[in-house]
Amino acid sequence: MPCEACLSHVRDELNHVTRAFFTTCPKRNEKTSDTSKDGPKSQNHSSFRNEPSLSSRMLESAATAFASLVVLGTGFGLGGYLYHKSYKWLVLHKMEGAFEPGDPVLELAAIGKQIPNTIASQSEEPEAHWILREEQVKIDGIVNGTDRGHYHLLIGEKGTGKSSMLLDAMKKVDGEGISMFEAHADLEIFRVRLGKALDFEFHEDYIGSYFSERGPRDSTALLDIERAFNKLEKVALKRRKIVGRPLVLIINAVHLLRDDEDGRDLLELLQQRAEQWAASNLVTVVFNSDDYWVYERLKVLATRMEVTSVTDLPKTQALSALSKYRAKYYKEVPTSEILAEVYSRVGGRLTYLNRVAKSKDMIKTCDEIIDVERRWFLNQCWILGMEMDDDVMDQQKYAAAAMVLALALVKRESELASQPNADGSHNIPQIPLHIARQIMTRADFIRDYDHINLFTITSSAFVRADSVPMQRAFRSICTEEGFEAHLDATLQRIGDIESLGRTRELVAKDLVLGGRYKFLLRDGERRGEKVTEVVLEEKDGG
Incomplete structure (x- = not known):
């Protein structure tokens, strides 16, 4: 049997090997307390030797935080980029939808119209019209995209049928590739109406604006309109590649813009875009105006502009339409004398013919129209005579100039009475614009007269009464007994007040x-x- 010293030596060697094994084994911490003879003392000693240092733990925490930031940043960045790209795609997609068939303007016009509503509206038979104007063929070509390479200005008096012809042309193509909206004097309202017509939100619904220093509306109306046109240009480029026809943008009632610095800046912006788009066949812009000043302003920079003047109907068309209307809806055939009398009183203005055609007593309605025009002119421009106070001199200058021009037109009418047109229609007296200013001795009043529908300035720069009823109102006022003496007294009083203002006693x-x-x-x-x-x-x- 081995001695006690040998057994002790073997036991020490086994303990040494066991400790070395558990020190190097990956599973050294599993159930160490159950197998080790040294128990807790040996386990504590091993844990103390394998605990990481403070710098290692700090480095590990920093790496974990950095990895989290990288993952979150990458996720947010990728999400923001995808949202930005999808938003820009959605903006163009929505704008493309604004030019798809079916325009809201046509829907509103259909709701507001009941057949028969206007004398120029369609009847129940397809392609049958009460009146087919000569200008309709040209406007159809503009709206359907066959007439390209120009932008257009439709100019004419209120109620001649400019907007009706545009709506009629849009209806023939179901509004495909066309957008139409009404202008307004306030630039912010103009911006909103343009955005509605193009289905463009001006980035007001863009979430990224919450994280920017400048707010979504921290801009001017003109800049927003320019941004909308930039988007419209991209849509038009895509359409030209696919369809081959330009888009059509119709701006109605452009004369409502103010003739001031802001209004002129907006009109210049619109014209610059219209010129550029007409040259590249991207978008055909159509301006619709009642006032001459818009033409005067656009003519300065115009190179590709075409002007279409829309006037009253000639006598033959007007009487034919009126006769058909009465025969269909009143079962009567008016005599040629009554029709001729109606035309002599209201002329060929569609808005007046519409009212007369729907009334039972056509002659009475004609007289009511003339009376309304007469009272409108007197309320705006009646003169006060020699007894007027000097406080109203500025207004009386305005009124007296209008009366002087009206008297000149009445005298001109008497000279033309012996020179009827070949078709028997009205030969409404007119005076060149520069001569009209000379007669009034003022050059600044005529635009305002045109704006409030007392006189009109044609596209060929002639001044005449706004309508046949207004010319008859001029005649009834200027032929009253004592009118010229009253006008002379007013002019004399104006001269006396001005003389007193220039004299020091x-x-x-x-x-x-x-x-x-x-x-x-x-x-x-x-x-x-x-x-x-x-x-x-x-x-x-x-």
């Missing part, structure tokens, strides 16, 4: 007592200076 009270002044011219203190000295002389015997 000096009253020398000493002369009333019989004194006399002596004027002496002597040299002044400075070289070459002359001084007038006034001395009061004593009265003789005083």
Whole structure:
């Protein structure tokens, strides 16, 4: 049997090997307390030796935080980029939808119209019209995209049928590739209406604006309109590649823009885009205006603009339409004398023919129209005569100039009475614009007269009454007994007030007592200076 010392030595060697094994084994911490003879003392010693240092733990925490930030940043960045790209795609997609068939303007017009509504509306038979104007063929070509390479200005008096022809042309193509909206004097309202017509939100619904320094509306109306046109240009480029026809943008009632700095800036912006798009066959812009000043403003920079003047109907078309309307809806055939009398009173203006055609007593309705025009003119421009107060002189200058021009047109009408047109239609008297300004002795009033529908300025720069009823109103006023004397008295009073304003009166009270002044011219203190000295002389015997 081995001795006790040998057994002790073997036991020590086994313990040494066991400790070395558990120190190097990956599973050294599993159930160490159950198998080790040294128990807790050996386990604590092993844990102390394998615990990581403070710098290692700090480095591990930093790496974990950095990895989290990278993952979150990458996720947010990728999500933001995808949202930005999808938003830009959605903006163009929505704008493309604004030019798809079916325009809201056509829907509103259909709701507001009941057949028969206007004398130029369609009847139940397809492609049958009460009146087919000569200009309709050209407007159809503009709207359907066959007439390209130009932008267009439709100009004419209120109620001649410009908007109706545009709506009719849109209806024939179901509004495909066309957008139409009404202009407004306020640029913000103009911006909103343009956005509605193009289905463009001006990035007001863009979530990224919450994280930017500048807000989504921190801009001007003109800049927003420019951004909308940039998007429209991209849509038009895509359409030209696919369809081969330009888009059509119709701006109705452009005369409502103010003739001030903001209005002129907006009109210049619209014209620049219209010129550029017409040259590249991207978008055909159509301006619709009642006033001459829009044409005058656009003509300065126009190179590709075409002007279409829309006037009253000629006598043959007007009487034919009126006769058909009465026969269909009133079962009566008006005599040629009644039709001729109606035309002589209201002319060929569609808005007046529509009212007359739907009334039971056509002649009475004609007289009511003339009376309304007469009262409108008198309320705006009646003169006050010699008794007027000097406080109203500015308004009376405006009124007297209108009366002078109306009298000139009435006298011109009497000269043309013996020269009827070949078709028997009205030969409405007109005067060249520069001569009209000379007659009024003012150049600034005529635009305002045109705007409030007293006189009209044609595209060929002639001035005439706004309509046949207005010309008859001029005639009834200017042929009244004593009118010219009343007008002369008003002009005389205006001249007297202006003379008083330019005159300064000096009253020398000493002369009333019989004194006399002596004027002496002597040299002044400075070289070459002359001084007038006034001395009061004593009265003789005083």
